[in-house]
Amino acid sequence: MDTPQKVPVSILTGFLGSGKTTLLNRILSEEHGKRIAVIENEYGEVGIDQALVIDADEEIFEMSNGCICCTVRGDLIRVLGNLMKRRDKFDYVLVETTGLADPGPVAQTFFMDDEIRAEFSLDGIVTLVDAAHVEQQLGRSDESTEQIAFADVLVLNKTDLVNDEALDKLEARLRDMNRMAQVVRSERADVSVDTVLNLSAFDLDQVLERRPTFLEPEYPFEWTGVYSLDMGRYELSLADGPDPAMSLVVVSGQGVDDAALREGAEWCVRRYAEPAELIRPGEQIPVAKHVNLQLDSLGRKSFFLDVDTRVRLGLYAQHTAEEFDLELTNADGTTIKQEAERTWVAQHEHDDEVGSIAIERDGDVDPERLNAWLSELLRERGVDIFRMKGFISLAGESHRFVFQGVHMLFDGQPDSPWGDSPRRNQLVFIGRNLDEKVMRQGFEACLI
């Protein structure tokens, strides 16, 4: 008998009104050549010919042992059990949950039920967030918080209804809660199908290949301004501010949309990791280099930027323009207004109960101590740990060990060899009221 490939399943969550149905319709109507079966818990008006749409009432089945990670969704087991009998009719399954659904039992269904596990693989959890209303929802319901905590992809939708500053702040808050998820912004759920399908977020064979790091970066800069400049010499001036120095990277050929800013940011993260060149007032700022502007003298300080051809420059600054009253003027003394601006402020308020703990350490780990630590952690805090992911450098092993989990369900295996690359560890936990200090100490005690 052939061993057929498992059918990938994406889970689509999000509060009522966040745009799930719009996104679903988008995915179903796009020409991607996939035959998609849809399981809906909220009966919408999705009526796409190529899709097999099945309505099912949410049925949450708890087990007599009371274990939260054994709780599964009975309706999914039943519907998927019937779907797999017609597996030649579709290539992909999308499960759309109700706005109030807890994603835990949905995800666990794919690990706890042996028959479902044999035929289907959980591909990823996509959560739609209504940018205009999520702040209220987060204050009021555990479900919206958990939907964000469980997500592999957060689609920040309806961005047209919110100003940029509020959006940046919201994104920072969501990132604090879930540092594992990719954040995508959209107006009318107009994201490309690739961002929500074929994520392989639970596939340990692929997870490192697709994302060499599980952590979405915390940017070392707070502000970006994009300026459209003609040839000439420009003066960048800063007033007294909170710090005696400020790091900066200037990017040439910067775009103005969100994707371009993000791309620039990724590139600048790597520049920021390089040693900074100290630049004193009156000196010229080189492009594409990590520089550290020296601001310890009193009064307004000027630096110079030479532009030899018409270009858009992106200034990725350690602090916001406001803090130092940053200004760019041309040779005539005219102030140049930025064409685009965004802040990357990681607000670090941590007032949410749900948050991410990311541990990154070089070196090797003692397998026995790690096992003891993780077992105890999951036994005691498994209920509060929604997701975890990571890779570990086990002492004496030539390959990276990758793992992931949902509550107490833990799955790990060897991955690619270390070769000459430096041996290090990266772990991300997303959970409720996790004690970062205790967890860090716990992991550090496992290091050799």
Added chain:
Amino acid sequence: MPDLNIDGPQAGLRQGWSAAVGDYAIAGGWTLSGEALVVGDAAGGIYVFDGKSGATVWAFPGIHEGGVLAMAIHPSGTAFATAGQDGRILIWGAAEGKVSRAIDVGSGWVENVAWSPDGQWLAASCSRQVRAYGADGAEVWRSDDHPSTISAIAWSSAEELATACYGRVTFFDASSGEHRQKLEWKGSLVSMALSPDGDIVACGSQDNSVHFWRRSTEQDSMMSGYPGKPSALAFDHTGTLLATGGGEAVTVWSFQGGGPEGTRPGVLELHVQPVTTLAFAPRGMRLASAARDGAIVVWLLQGGGRGSPVGTARMADLVANLYWRPDGRALAALDARGDVTVWRIDSRHDRS
């Protein structure tokens, strides 16, 4: 273990005819005293094959839009009921190959149908409701909503129907629909088998255990430790042996004496993939089991639940169901590719 191998000579099973339906073969049954075999498929087709030759007698592809979900043969063998994702029940005359009655249950899937042992009632479940119909197809009563979708139904006698769902088994009076008994247990009951006298209720549970109750004493027990969920369950005709799947082994519990509590079950090991279906022969001690890889084993059991394989065979894909011919001398297998094969049973080994 005797020198029997799943891929070895098909001792005890002689291959008869093979046929095919249009899609995954979901359910079936022998009609007209074994003269015909009915099969329903995932594409909603109903097919009838000649019991001796396997020739297609008639075929109705796609009659249940969305797919067939359940089938029940009337105890007389002259009629049968089919149900599907189209929310309909069809009652057929077995000899004529005609629908004698079509019942629109609703918009949900009709997942279970069962005739009462005397053939007077037809029960069907759709979502959280169970309904009872007279033999003519007229609705007699319908239940309130259960706590979850009904996973299984079975008649404990001609007068009483049982349903299983998340958290409970409920018994209904056949003529009035009134509750007679409720057995509760916090767990998702995925399958149900009743002993022939209706006293023992066994349910496979989502948490990889088998839960059972003795109704007369209201005693209940749980058998845990299965590697998978025991969706396949079968009582032998005497009601003393309960065969259960839930893994690669077939586990047989004996209700003789004080058992099965505190006893060791018979463990029948030969399958290398999880067991998908189990069927006891109408009489005697033969048990047929089949697995995800298409392997079929016929076992001869002893009183305590131990046993040995007496025949093996193989289908091309996962075996969905096995049906013994009413005379116990042939076994039909339905698989996930839509293949249907019938074996004749060599009864040399039968000592019962």
